[in-house]
Amino acid sequence: MDDLSSLIAGFQVALSWHNIGFMAVGVILGIIVGVLPGLGGPNGVAILLPLTFGMDPTSAIILLSSIYWGALFGGAITSILFNIPGEAWSVATTFDGYPMAVQGKAAEALTAAFTASFIGALSGVVLITFVAPLVAQFALKFGPAEFFAVFLLTFCSFIGMGRENRAKIIASLCIGFLLAAVGLDSISGDLRMTFGSTELMRGFDFLIVVIGLFGVSEILLTVEEGLVFKGKQAKIDLKVVLRTWAGLPRYWATLVRSAIVGMWMGVTPGGAIAASFMGYGLAKRFSKRGKNFGKGEIEGVLAPETAAHAAGTSALLPMLALGIPGSATAAVLLGGLLVWGLQPGPMLFVEQKEFVWGLIASMYLGNLAGLIIVLATVPLFAAIMRIPFSFVAPVILIVCAIGAYTISNSIFDIWLMLIFGVVGYVFKKLDYPLAPMILALVLGDRAEDAFRQALLGSGGSLGVFWANGLVTTLVVLALLLLCWGPASDAIAALRGRGRSEAEPAEAAR
């Protein structure tokens, strides 16, 4: 197996002391970022990205992806101990995790959550190891039209599978595309939508937007609810860990089911949130103790965590193999790759073999390191949440400002961050999803290039998008996904309540 030997070579890259150190630092930073309100995975990666510009790309991506793993683990801590979901996909974890903590079984819940995350992430990494090279090889045959079709598939699945109001998802995507278009046009070299402003010539850097939308706005939302957190105590000792682990094999069916759901949903973008709810729902339906769900059932912690992390990890598959990220954090990582001069996509597997396999190997090791570190340090991180928010908030905001400034040494960018913070606050309150905006902002230029090149090749005829079997399949798939949401809403509305209550379907649209 060619891939397996590449993977072993990758382990040799990732296993240097240097990189293991970065892994540990990344995981710890990631947990902090995941635990603190106002700093999530995408935002933490965005702030640290400029600091890694001087580093060797492999080490830098190991550091940053470890932050991602850490943030995934950290989200579970707040969900279980504080009933505050750190990320949208840990919402389902609070259903049974917090009741368990209330019953004094916080340690079991945490151990279960971390172990489930690890299993989920591991299945995602295995998927990446074996499937990503195949996808990349397949994608080598892609022309601009095929690439645009894949972009279309990504955006359509966001609209079709999203849980928010669909018009708002579309609006959010469009804003992302339009922000990406501001500044220098890469094909014609003309300035677009700058309206004579020199500051706008550089365009909108997605990192600034991420820090504003995910960082500043999150702080504003947090202070709304007052400035105190009330949480449960937790201390994990080895005995509890071993006892919980001994009980896990009983739930193998749930774990396998959730992992498969997660992997499937993760490759489809925007799936981690849906995956966690689906994992929970399926476990509830199939479990013998389904009635106890919501009252502190350990299976109710295992199912969503496994699914969410399988999805969160699988989201890196399309990012590596096609250059299309499956989640907001993956989008930020992708932006990082571009900054380091690495073009994600099929060619990466050919030209940067060492980098890709080093990264994949680091995913195995990073998750293992994460599991160990997080089990050992829960009390520490639970204590962070007890630091008064009036100390933490200004520090987070200062770090956000520094992060925004260092991207291109511009104070204007700090103002932009502030503006996007307010925009993010209003958008979140009005249920506009933010992840599609980031995704479109990162991919906008590339999607546009693919679109224009495809049209150039065909002389302006849209027929290029159904010129051969491959591209037709992709476009049809995209349209199917686009219609999936409204269609399933309509079916549910018709079947469930008849015509009398059209309002819920209306709201879901």
Place this chain on the structure above:
Amino acid sequence: MSSPSETETPERGISRRPVEIATALLLIGLAGIVLYDSHGRGAGWDGGPQNGFFPARVGWIFLAASLFILWQSFRRPDGVFVTYEQLRQVVRVLGPLVLFVALIQPLGIYVASAVFIVAFMGVVGTSRWWSIGLTALLVPVVCFWVFELQFRVPLPKGPLEAMLGY
């Protein structure tokens, strides 16, 4: 911390519909600007797609989505967007934050951070003065050590740093 949100009774606040409508109108305006700019530069075909080609098409979709959101906002049941109590909390963070960003240019980021911490913690008003002072001193110093000395990332500096020879 001075006002934990324990009252669950419906509070007075800004209602959701006007904000929803204002946002939708803003988005429609943005779409208008985009379409004006794109079509102004040429959104057609001139030996290839012109540079306004793609943004204009996105702009039209955007306009349609925004109009739909506007229409929706009239049909949905109204709710509370933000209560006045919540708004007060947000302003207490946002005010010092704006001050902070405004001070970065003249004073440098370190002094501005110190001012920001004093302003923020003072406004929130739950900490003792010495803990405020200590935080305001330590956080910028630690930031300076990390960014300026360890990572060698130059951050905006002002007269104080110049006086100290940096």
